[in-house]
Amino acid sequence: MQQHSTTRWLTYQTELAARWCEMGDPLASSSGSAPEREGGSPPVGDGLGEPQPFRARIGNDDPPELAAALEDLNSIARLALEAGYPIPSNAMLDATESMLRRLYGVAPYQYLVGSAPEGEIDIYARPKLAHSISVTLYADGEMLCSALAPNEEFFESFPSAKEVTDAVLLNAASVMKRALAQE
């Protein structure tokens, strides 16, 4: 068992190192209103060549409930490792951070962010019992957006993040707002 965990951890570290090499400077593609990563340069690890895990860009202006959801992102890799799930790539975590900020912008609920058995990442809120709003990002790029309530629902998949426009998120947000207002 210990041997298994050690092997997985070493594999994780190797994968992380490979990802940094593939990605180059992750800040080059950062956009939106998210704060810059501290120092303005890619993480350099401990100086011995070991890459650092993903860190969400949490700014002082971020509302506490959004900041808490962003903090969830920082522990995804560790929790995925513990549960034996595929470890999400840093690019996927970046995409999740961006989607979380967009979703929170139109539907400001208390979101939870976590990975799931097939490597997907769920952004999920339950504003009230039997009401939920979520976006799922799959490792193959597909996305799922939903707003589920007892008498109303929106549930749609998209081949890539590009298709999840602001209009789609607004639609999910309005379904949830309407459902909550009815009760």
Added chain:
Amino acid sequence: MIDLGPVKANEMITRVLVHSNQVKRLAAVVDPKAFLLSDGTDEISVDRRSHMSAEEAFRFALRTALRRGKIDFHGWAELSVESAMEDGRKVFASPIPGDNRYHATIKLPPGAASDRHVRKYHALRLASRARWVERPPGPAFGKA
């Protein structure tokens, strides 16, 4: 083994949560992963909580955790059979002879096993209906 009979709509059923990443910082919220099935499966294992004493619920949960390679569990996702049966799902008693007479199964509608979106939909629906029940402190409970 005493037969508990068919499940009734007003019964409460529970799903044991053994992974730390199924437990979230918002106490009232059940993570949809608690009900998310892997590819090729369409049956969710639950226990008929209404028929169990608190001690039995604890003991069976601990046993479930051990079988999944954990030494402890975090709590339960609890919901009514009525809620579990919405959206075309079925709930039926599925006692395991000599092992767990409280065992029951939530079966997803046909086609769910091969469609990750459908499995996700049902996980979201079930989680949104479920209540998080935290594991009680161990030592006092654990004594026979």
